[in-house]
Amino acid sequence: MAADRSELALAPPQVIAVSKQQPEEKIRAALEIGHRHFGENKVQEAQKHWAALKSQYAGVTLHLIGPLQSNKAEDAVALFDVIHTVDRPKIADAIAAACIKQHKIIPCFIQINTGEEEQKAGVSPDGAAALIDYCRHVAKLPIIGLMCIPPADANPAPHFALLHKLATKHGLKELSMGMSADYETAARFGSTYVRIGTGIFGSRS
Numbered sequence: 377m378a379a380d381r382s383e384l385a386l387a388p389p390q391v392i393a394v395s396k397q398q399p400e401e402k403i404r405a406a407l408e409i410g411h412r413h414f415g416e417n418k419v420q421e422a423q424k425h426w427a428a429l430k431s432q433y434a435g436v437t438l439h440l441i442g443p444l445q446s447n448k449a450e451d452a453v454a455l456f457d458v459i460h461t462v463d464r465p466k467i468a469d470a471i472a473a474a475c476i477k478q479h480k481i482i483p484c485f486i487q488i489n490t491g492e493e494e495q496k497a498g499v500s501p502d503g504a505a506a507l508i509d510y511c512r513h514v515a516k517l518p519i520i521g522l523m524c525i526p527p528a529d530a531n532p533a534p535h536f537a538l539l540h541k542l543a544t545k546h547g548l549k550e551l552s553m554g555m556s557a558d559y560e561t562a563a564r565f566g567s568t569y570v571r572i573g574t575g576i577f578g579s580r581s
């Protein structure tokens with residue numbers, strides 16, 4: 377094992393319950409037992425459940441974990457509390473503009489395409505420094521950390537190690553990494569937010 381929890385002196389990660397494509401009764405059940413961090417990957421689908429649920433349950437933190445189009449930035453900023461998927465200047469600008477308009481502060485993660493997969497969202501590891509700099513100094517977005525989704529068929533460990541290294545290099549504390557299949561590995565590499573869907577709710581519809 378390349379990194380060890382005790383070596384890195386880690387606190388356990390915050391669990392984000394990923395409620396996409398789940399029936400509302402299951403989401404309510406999680407809320408009733410006190411869970412408060414939830415993740416959704418689509419703005420419109422999230423609005424259907426969460427516009428009402430957020431007014432019924434106090435203290436919910438809703439995380440956007442899917443790709444964002446700039447024409448949806450205003451809706452995203454209105455509903456979500458944290459955005460994990462900033463991956464280009466245009467989307468950083470759109471989020472920043474919506475935050476100013478709505479008087480909101482949305483902590484953001486930059487999504488890194490650690491596997492450099494053609495079809496996957498995220499900035500390449502080589503482009504991370506420039507985008508972090510842009511978000512901090514031009515868009516003036518509060519960037520709190522980095523997020524990745526390792527390639528489906530790969531050993532996730534090197535991807536989590538790379539994300540950890542990049543975050544340390546740029547002075548970023550939060551790491552959004554780890555899903556149902558690999559959250560234990562992610563935790564060993566210093567994840568601070570794991571995003572768990574099927575592991576909590578069962579298979580999606």
Ligand SMILES: *Cc1c(COP(=O)(O)O)cnc(C)c1O
Pocket residue numbers: 394396417441442525555556557571572573574575
């Ligand atoms: C769906 C999704 C998850 C949850 O995946 P599971 O395998 O169900 O735990 C985590 N992160 C992102 C970005 C997702 O889209």
